[in-house]
Amino acid sequence: MQTVLVTGSKGQLGNEIQVLAPAYPQFNFIFTDVEELDICKREAVDGFFSENKIDFLINCAAYTAVDKAEDDEEKCYQINKDAVGYLGEASARHGVKMLHVSTDYVFDGKSYIPYTEDAPVSPATVYGRSKAEGEQRLVSVLESAVIVRTSWLYSSFGNNFVKTMLKLGRERKRLQVVYDQVGTPTYAADLADALLQIISAAELVPGIYHFSNEGVCSWYDFTLAIFKSAKIACDVLPIESREYPTKTPRPHYSVLNKQKVKSAYNLRIAHWEDSLNRCVQKLENH
Ligand SMILES: NC(=O)c1ccc[n+]([C@@H]2O[C@H](COP(=O)([O-])OP(=O)(O)OC[C@H]3O[C@@H](n4cnc5c(N)ncnc54)[C@H](OP(=O)(O)O)[C@@H]3O)[C@@H](O)[C@H]2O)c1
Numbered sequence: 001m002q003t004v005l006v007t008g009s010k011g012q013l014g015n016e017i018q019v020l021a022p023a024y025p026q027f028n029f030i031f032t033d034v035e036e037l038d039i040c041k042r043e044a045v046d047g048f049f050s051e052n053k054i055d056f057l058i059n060c061a062a063y064t065a066v067d068k069a070e071d072d073e074e075k076c077y078q079i080n081k082d083a084v085g086y087l088g089e090a091s092a093r094h095g096v097k098m099l100h101v102s103t104d105y106v107f108d109g110k111s112y113i114p115y116t117e118d119a120p121v122s123p124a125t126v127y128g129r130s131k132a133e134g135e136q137r138l139v140s141v142l143e144s145a146v147i148v149r150t151s152w153l154y155s156s157f158g159n160n161f162v163k164t165m166l167k168l169g170r171e172r173k174r175l176q177v178v179y180d181q182v183g184t185p186t187y188a189a190d191l192a193d194a195l196l197q198i199i200s201a202a203e204l205v206p207g208i209y210h211f212s213n214e215g216v217c218s219w220y221d222f223t224l225a226i227f228k229s230a231k232i233a234c235d236v237l238p239i240e241s242r243e244y245p246t247k248t249p250r251p252h253y254s255v256l257n258k259q260k261v262k263s264a265y266n267l268r269i270a271h272w273e274d275s276l277n278r279c280v281q282k283l284e285n286h
Helices: 012-023 042-051 073-094 126-141 161-171 188-200 219-230 259-265 272-284
Strands: 002-007 027-031 056-059 097-103 146-150 174-178 207-210 235-239
Touching: 002 012, 012 027, 012 188, 042 073, 056 073, 056 188, 073 097, 073 126, 097 126, 097 188, 126 146, 146 188, 161 174, 161 219, 161 272, 174 219, 188 259, 188 272, 207 259, 219 235, 219 272
Parallel strands: 002 027, 002 056, 056 097, 097 146, 146 207, 174 235
Antiparallel strands: none
């Protein structure tokens, strides 16, 4: 049986892989988070790989607090760049096939057509730069690495836009949400399944891939769909980004083109609204 190490497994994506693991009985999973394996500790990473026979590594560990990263650059770079390099080096030394997760924030959002994997990166934030440099570091130490960029991730686990809106929608009569930032939400359960399908494929093709749910929307449309799904009667008003200033700029357009991952691994991807309904249902039943 092949062994899959999942790092950062207490986050949104890591938790979703834990939920799905029983559906992939051909794999033996080892789930770690910072307590069991701090990926910033180079020797500990190599030691862990020596002690455990690992076939695949899925790195879900990351520094994901986009605004906080502006004042916490060193830690953000340690986790999103240096540590990714340590995982890559250890994977190269121990013959491990590594999947790493990255982000639409490697782009500046100035495009108006969906980003393909070879579009030039141009991150506008510390977080985006740390992730872009993490990708480059990984490829430099592990040619066989598979990098999957995703966008607007949410889940029934952790904190995210869907859970925040469900809470606010029940507390308030009216909410203002930006309509000039357009992208595609991604249910972490769907990304988790895609990653497990990728490692189940006969051949792992190295390189960068884009994955999100199908379709396109603004945060305003997303909010309307969340309230519709949860039957919340809250008035939603569309506003422009300049009316809702954030510490860091958010990309105006971050739709990812998913053709490459779909054809390489024969994936069928759900529409964002269908996946949102599944997640809301799961949250409502708990
Ligand atoms: N969230 C999004 O909207 C989004 C969008 C696009 C791409 N992505 C990417 O998707 C991936 C998964 O994101 P996510 O939302 O599932 O992240 P998440 O919920 O923030 O989970 C990351 C996990 O990594 C852990 N971690 C942090 N430092 C670590 C270390 N040194 N060693 C081991 N584990 C460590 C975190 O622990 P603590 O919580 O204790 O720090 C957390 O459990 C990331 O690569 C992220 O960059 C996310």
